[in-house]
Structure formats: structure tokens, C-alpha cells
Amino acid sequence: MSILHTVNKSPFDRNSLESCVRLAAKGGAVLMIEDGVYGAMKGTSKSDMVSNAMKDLTFYVLGPDLKARGVDEGKLIDGVKVVDYSGFVNLTVENDKVQNWL
Amino acid sequence: MKLSIQVNEGPYNHEASVSALNYTKAALEAGHEIFRVFFYHDGVNNGTRYTTPPQDDINIANSWSELADKHGLDLVVCVAAAQRRGIVDEGEQERNGKDGNNIAPGFRISGLGQLIEAGIQSERLVVFGD
Numbered sequence: 001m002s003i004l005h006t007v008n009k010s011p012f013d014r015n016s017l018e019s020c021v022r023l024a025a026k027g028g029a030v031l032m033i034e035d036g037v038y039g040a041m042k043g044t045s046k047s048d049m050v051s052n053a054m055k056d057l058t059f060y061v062l063g064p065d066l067k068a069r070g071v072d073e074g075k076l077i078d079g080v081k082v083v084d085y086s087g088f089v090n091l092t093v094e095n096d097k098v099q100n101w102l
Numbered sequence: 103m104k105l106s107i108q109v110n111e112g113p114y115n116h117e118a119s120v121s122a123l124n125y126t127k128a129a130l131e132a133g134h135e136i137f138r139v140f141f142y143h144d145g146v147n148n149g150t151r152y153t154t155p156p157q158d159d160i161n162i163a164n165s166w167s168e169l170a171d172k173h174g175l176d177l178v179v180c181v182a183a184a185q186r187r188g189i190v191d192e193g194e195q196e197r198n199g200k201d202g203n204n205i206a207p208g209f210r211i212s213g214l215g216q217l218i219e220a221g222i223q224s225e226r227l228v229v230f231g232d
Binding site for chain 1: 124228
């Protein structure tokens, strides 16, 4: 069984990304949306946490929210996949459950 | 697939209402069924017809109403959260002796049971909020 986790706050504002990564079961997917997209950037104090979790989890980031914040896709941690809203919908359908970390 | 959406944050707070709106549109475009959109906590502020944002700004409440009209969405506002925040329909107006109502077209006020039912009847419940 796989779970889609969504994180909508910056990891520099809240600890929701950290909690999510700590508690998400292997095989799960994590989608970063809204200010959560800052968690997908490389070269930050949270980047290693995300990179290290990639052995168990697949990370996605919502493209329109990246664009709204002027974050170039070249600044993303290697392996983070960019999706649009239709990709977001597909992720909710492809995974068995959805957990939104608010 | 049958999906339901929960919105816990008001329009113009952060981004949750717009995210929920975009997600709902994308789900409908992909041919999924939206069983219900449930507005809880400050999310009930999506359901007033009296918002007048600047013309170059998105009118979130109107966008929900338009989407409901086009796709027959069931937009449900939590009654207890609505009473606290002054979201009133005709029934609530009468029950609580108010001098008017402000519910937006396509929205209805009901109880938390509607959220539970949405969780049971839908294959996925996606929550947007603060």
C-alpha cells in the first residue's frame, strides 16, 4: 500500500516536511506544494534530509507553485520530479491513500 | 475515481483555497467525479457572495460558484464554523434572527456529518489548509 503525502509549508517555517519524511512508510510519495516547494531546493540545510530519504520515498514538486516563486527547475535537488495539477491528481489516484500534512 | 476535497483555510489567507480550486478543476478535467467539497474552519469564508476583490485579482468565491454551476458540484459549508464567522443562508437567517444572508450560489450550509459521509463515499479525500 502506498500513500501520497502533501506538504504545503516551507521547511524553514514549519516542521511538517521533517515529520512527513520521518514517518512516511517506504514506497510512499511526497508532493511539495505552495511554500512547501522550498523543501525541493538544493543547497539548503534541508536538502540532505530530502536526498537521504529518496531511497525510501519518491519526491515531487508542483511546477506552477515553483514558477510562482521564481524557483528555477535547475535549482531542484536531483531526483525531485516536477508535476503540474493534472500530475497532482494522478498521484492521488495512483496511491492508495492521501495524507495532507497541514 | 470518486474524490472529495476539504478546504480549511479562507480565501486570500495563504494559498490553500486557490490550490483546492485548481486541484478540483484538474480532477474534473481528467474525468474524475467530485463527490463533495467541504469547507471547514476559516474555509467557510469561501462561501460568501459579498467578496469584491480588485478586478485584476481572482474572485475565489465566484470561481467556486461558477465551477459548481458548470459541473453540479456539492459545495458544503460547516454550519458551526459558518455561524461563528457570519456565513448565513436563508434557513440560518431565519433561525438566528439575522437581517440578511450572504451565502454564495452553489453553496449550502450543513453539518460535519457531510464531511464524514464524503470520507466514506469517496475513494480519496484531499485536504487543503493552513
